[in-house]
Amino acid sequence: MNATVMEKPAKVAKNGVDVPTLLATLGVVKEMPAAAKFQFRAKGQWVSGTHSRAAINGYFGAGEEHGREADFVVEGDHPAVLCGADKAPTPVEYLLSALAACITAGIGNIASVRQIDLESVETTVEGDIDLQGILGLNEEVRNGYEGIRATVRIKGDAAAEDLEKVVRQSVARSAFFDMLTNGTKVDVAVAT
Incomplete structure (x- = not known):
């Protein structure tokens, strides 16, 4: 009697994600956890008033330095109502967009791995x-967000419950969500 062995089809690139490379990267990091250690950097400069500019380039990861072109x-x-020139989003708006980007990127990766x-x-x-905290008008009001809400609308070729699982896993693995909900130690040094 011959037993037929069914092979799983190979995972293929999907949704713009190179799934075979992503899975290979996971395998390398599993075998060499030091490859997962990264350091990202940004260098900010004051322009005028409340306007600033940050340059992002160069990071350490996968055991070596990397640079961009x-x-x-x-x-x-x-915004003008807060004594600015409204030349760019506020830092707290960037925080919201960074959370959205992190969750959305995770969804793309996870859905792709699940084909x-x-x-x-x-x-x-x-x-x-509540800006009373930032403005120093009420010591009982915190300087940052009192609450943040995210809503994900997702459509794909899977059942609603499977799409929800993709979103939940993305949130569970989001570095940005983790930093916001668990806090991150931040040291500030002053050089003159």
């Missing part, structure tokens, strides 16, 4: 802040 430049400012074709993903993030 050109800097990514991110500008920050405050789910995505039609669309839209992550909307809102944050509530």
